[in-house]
Amino acid sequence: MPPDMSTEPVVPQPARRFDEGERQVLYDIINARRDVRNAFRPDPIDPAALRRILAAAHAAPSVGFMQPWDFLLIRDPDLRAGVHAAFLRANAEAEEMFEGDRKALYRSLKLEGILTSPLNICVTCDRTRGGKVVLGRTHNTDMDLYSTVCAVQNLWLAARAEGVGIGWVSIFRPDDLRGLLGIPDHVEIVAYLCAGYVDELYAKPELEARGWRKRLALESVIHHDGWPAPGPKPG
Amino acid sequence: MPPDMSTEPVVPQPARRFDEGERQVLYDIINARRDVRNAFRPDPIDPAALRRILAAAHAAPSVGFMQPWDFLLIRDPDLRAGVHAAFLRANAEAEEMFEGDRKALYRSLKLEGILTSPLNICVTCDRTRGGKVVLGRTHNTDMDLYSTVCAVQNLWLAARAEGVGIGWVSIFRPDDLRGLLGIPDHVEIVAYLCAGYVDELYAKPELEARGWRKRLALESVIHHDGWPAPGPKPG
Numbered sequence: 423m424p425p426d427m428s429t430e431p432v433v434p435q436p437a438r439r440f441d442e443g444e445r446q447v448l449y450d451i452i453n454a455r456r457d458v459r460n461a462f463r464p465d466p467i468d469p470a471a472l473r474r475i476l477a478a479a480h481a482a483p484s485v486g487f488m489q490p491w492d493f494l495l496i497r498d499p500d501l502r503a504g505v506h507a508a509f510l511r512a513n514a515e516a517e518e519m520f521e522g523d524r525k526a527l528y529r530s531l532k533l534e535g536i537l538t539s540p541l542n543i544c545v546t547c548d549r550t551r552g553g554k555v556v557l558g559r560t561h562n563t564d565m566d567l568y569s570t571v572c573a574v575q576n577l578w579l580a581a582r583a584e585g586v587g588i589g590w591v592s593i594f595r596p597d598d599l600r601g602l603l604g605i606p607d608h609v610e611i612v613a614y615l616c617a618g619y620v621d622e623l624y625a626k627p628e629l630e631a632r633g634w635r636k637r638l639a640l641e642s643v644i645h646h647d648g649w650p651a652p653g654p655k656p657g
Numbered sequence: 658m659p660p661d662m663s664t665e666p667v668v669p670q671p672a673r674r675f676d677e678g679e680r681q682v683l684y685d686i687i688n689a690r691r692d693v694r695n696a697f698r699p700d701p702i703d704p705a706a707l708r709r710i711l712a713a714a715h716a717a718p719s720v721g722f723m724q725p726w727d728f729l730l731i732r733d734p735d736l737r738a739g740v741h742a743a744f745l746r747a748n749a750e751a752e753e754m755f756e757g758d759r760k761a762l763y764r765s766l767k768l769e770g771i772l773t774s775p776l777n778i779c780v781t782c783d784r785t786r787g788g789k790v791v792l793g794r795t796h797n798t799d800m801d802l803y804s805t806v807c808a809v810q811n812l813w814l815a816a817r818a819e820g821v822g823i824g825w826v827s828i829f830r831p832d833d834l835r836g837l838l839g840i841p842d843h844v845e846i847v848a849y850l851c852a853g854y855v856d857e858l859y860a861k862p863e864l865e866a867r868g869w870r871k872r873l874a875l876e877s878v879i880h881h882d883g884w885p886a887p888g889p890k891p892g
Contacts, residue, residue, distance in 0.1 A: 432866045434696065434857035437820065438689050440682070445818040447675070447682045449709065452716050452811055454673050461669065473875075474684065480875050481687050482810070485827060487864035489873045498882040516795040528792065546884075552870060557763065560751040562827045567799070568847065571806035575717070576687055578807075579814070583680040585672065592720060592797045604884040612803065622669035629722035631667045635787060638724045640708075640715050647733040649781075649839040 451583050456627065458587030459532045462539040462618030471584045472541075478580035479545075484569035486557035490549065491570045491612075494603060496542035501602060505614070506536045508598035509591060516593055527634060534591045539616035544603060545574050547610045570612040577615075587620035686818050691862065693822030694767045697774040697853035706819045707776075713815035714780075719804035721792035725784065726805045726847075729838060731777035736837060740849070741771045743833035744826060751828055762869060769826045774851035779838060780809050782845045805847040812850070822855035 476493055484490060496502060513533065520528045536542060547570040559565045578588045591614045599611055630637055711728055719725060731737060755763045771777060782805040794800045813823045826849045834846055865872055
């Protein structure tokens with residue numbers, strides 16, 4: 423153990439208890455979180471709130487305490503115009519992959535707020551951070567990407583609590599964004615987020631409300647002591 | 658749009674505001690969350706609490722509203738002995754990848770609670786759910802895995818609020834668990850979690866407290882309008 427740790431005893435502390443009302447706050451935030459694509463207010467996010475949101479992301483778990491994430495705050499109009507163009511190119515390809523009614527419904531959906539939100543956040547994963555051998559990543563090499571996603575979900579919940587909507591844009595060719603943002607090869611783009619205050623939200627996920635896909639019953643995704651025997655499965 | 662949606666107007670609602678005290682509850686839960694490897698209490702998790710925890714996971718965002726996750730609740734002692742053996746095999750390989758002081762420190766760490774926690778939860782991602790073409794996954798094919806990780810992070814925070822510790826075990830060969838749990842090829846194992854009530858927790862991540870790796874400064878992972886120019890970077 424490094425000498426500088428010798429003064430710090432590693433002893434567990436009594437775990438804080440959260441009462442029923444506190445638990446309910448968490449559940450309310452989790453259930454009120456939405457993927458926001460429109461109706462972003464144009465006013466900038468309060469810097470103190472933004473810092474709290476990013477601190478929540480930075481408090482996520484990470485494999486081997488790697489903390490592999492970076493948060494690129496994108497406000498520059500030219501950069502965002504470039505990202506928007508990359509979305510439009512990919513989305514034109516995407517809509518051709520759907521047929522009939524699904525294609526019409528797909529076309530009717532607004533899938534990003536890159537230019538209308540006051541802030542975009544590109545969340546990346548530096549795959550080299552912490553060296554070649556990372557504790558906990560020795561046999562499952564994507565664990566650092568998963569750690570970064572944990573940071574995204576913390577960010578998303580914190581944003582919701584602060585009145586800030588988040589929309590995760592995934593329809594682009596990663597190399598297009600890599601070029602625009604100067605992201606090196608050893609760093610992977612995990613999430614491209616649009617962020618801004620919102621006054622209104624949908625009560626349900628928009629894709630559920632618009633009939634794209636139904637909510638699965640919770641019971642259908644819970645199984646005991648292994649994968650379920652073949653039979654009816656969630657669609 | 659399917660006819661059964663015609664009676665349901667898709668209109669946004671006023672977004673609930675969370676006050677400063679409510680936001681602080683979320684931040685307290687986020688900051689008190691730990692990766693737990695030991696000191697699990699043996700008593701079973703209250704079924705109502707477990708259901709709330711899994712419901713929080715199921716409320717996670719998912720690409721194309723795919724909800725690709727399943728939760729395998731593992732209590733069977735033989736299955737868990739098999740998973741533990743798979744961990745031991747992989748961990749013996751892992752410790753050989755570290756050298757000198759790091760190897761000694763690695764060996765001193767307890768990295769799982771597979772047998773001592775009352776419940777294991779294997780969280781999987783069904784890559785075929787929702788069909789071949791999934792909205793939002795057309796250009797970034799790992800989005801369904803990332804959705805599943807969002808569910809894991811929701812689960813972890815909900816567990817913390819319920820007094821339940823979670824430890825994410827990632828040191829195993831996935832095919833070993835696939836065989837033990839009967840998980841088919843089209844389903845990917847995203848997380849293997851140990852779960853149980855905890856009375857005490859470390860104030861900091863254990864790897865930080867034990868000197869494995871330092872906490873990065875938040876400022877060092879925030880950048881503006883693109884990847885930073887070459888220079889000192891987080892280690």
